[in-house]
Amino acid sequence: MKVTFPHMGYLYVPVRSLLNSLGVEVIVPPAISQETITLGTRYAPEFACLPLKVNIGNFLEAKELGADTILMAGGVGPCRFGYYSQVQREILSDLGIDLDMIILEPPQGQWRLLLRGLKRLTAKASPLAVYRAGALAWAKLKALDFMAKEMHPIQAREAVRGRTMRAWKEMVERIDDADNTKAVQEATQQGLALLRKIPLQTAKDTLKVGLVGEIYTILEPAVNLDIERSLGEMGVEVIRSVYLSDWVVTNLVLHTLHLRDDTEHYRLAAPYLNHFVGGHGLESISSTIEYARAGIDGVVHVAPLTCMPEIVAKSILPQVSMDEDIPVLTLMLDEHSAEAGIKTRLEAFCELLQARRNRQQTCHKRNCDVPAQCREGFTFEGISRN
Template structure:
């Protein structure tokens, strides 16, 4: 078995670590390039969402490199993500590839279904070893998320552009290479220390912007045109509403338990949207409300072009903006999106936020 997987932010680092730790031969997908996107677009339905097209490019490049097995997450509800694996399987077979696809569906209260699929990967490994590797990978994911969150804070204040990104890349590589929980903790501490030594202007009071939207578009820099990095280097402090550890905890751990629960995010969304619409549409509305309550200057909503759940959220966000007094801008992205156009819109949005902050400060002074 030569196994591969799709890219999705730092999750690909964690997947490589887990699969290698389970003794599998791994064919990591090449870094996402324009060639990757072109391949995916060429062989995908025109109106399929952008993440499916990028994943298709990942799979084609990995299968060309010798992979014979693909591991892929599944999905439920109105979001088309639940159909990705089936559509991609048929397209790849039509292209002449001979491979096996293992789809890990959300447990939905039945953890045994997920474990049954895991057995296809772990037939020659003891469950004790599997659990050990899963726990180690979980610690790595938590560490990577912590490093990423810290980097978003530091980058907005760095004096030399690029210093934060270099420190973060080195820290993530050390976490990925860790062989034990103690090594993960050590890599995390060293990474945090490295980020904290980046030369910063701590007198700077940057704009604070929350990022909401579809999970893949938020997590994968090549899909969102490196939006977090661009904003940080423009002097903006960014907070992402979704991290990989949050998604795993919600969709793989808590969803395996037969519990009825309603998070604070969904409670915040309730006056505007009170039911599941697929994907992260519900969360996009609720997180925007919470960012407004926390005093953020604005919210950026990122979605793939034609994404139904996020289109629902997009239609509701103007009402949230008006009710809670927080500016919101949406970016609907696909293979046609260009960096120059995005930056032009960003600059205009940031100018609006800066003037709004000055106006608000002046009003408070007059009072």
């Protein structure tokens, strides 16, 4: 059995580690490229959301490398992700491609299905080995999320463009190479040292922008046209609302045990939306409110075109933006391949955030009578920073 799975940011690191330690052979699909997206859009229904299409591209490219089995997560809606595995299986079988599919259905649905999926993967491993495999994968995921959080403020202040990104790539490789939890800890320390060595610009008060929206578009740089890097390299500190490890704890562990840690999100979103709408629709709203109150300068909201939960959020966000006095930029992503269009919008957005901040700092009150002098205070350098 040679197992493959779809890409989503650095998800491949912990998943490969997990499967390898279980004694399963793994084929990681090639990094998502324009070719992957072209392949996926050729065979997927036109109105399906982008992640489904990219997944198909991943599977087909992994098949070329010899994969014979797909590991895919299931879901129970209302987001269409719940149907992905079924639709993808149909598409692949219509293409006459022989790929077996192991679907891990979330326990909110049926325990039996989850156990059946897991049993096929863990057949060769003892309970102790399963525990160890899980612990190592979890350590890697936690380490990567931790490093990503540490990286954002440094990227916004780096003195030479691209240094942070280079360090990040090295950190991912080191964590990927670690073969026990102790090695993961060492890799994390080495990674931190790498980050600390990056020369920074002299003390700079950077803009802070919250990134909210659909999990796949937030986490996969190839799909969001590297939005975190673009913002970071413009000198903006990104505050990401979704981290994979948090998602695993909330959705896979706590909800399975009928416990919650998301009541705060529900409480914040309640004046606008008091029902789960699938995906991260509700969290997009609650996080925007949270960021506004924490003094974050603005929010960028990303989602794939036709994403139902985020369309709900998108229609509510203008009201939230007005009530909480925080600018929001929504970017609906599809098969765009031109970074330039996104960068233009991001730069203009940050520009208005900077002008707002200058004004707030000069006048200390919102309805200022002498806007002329504040207008002059443009300091945001945008993409011409480097």
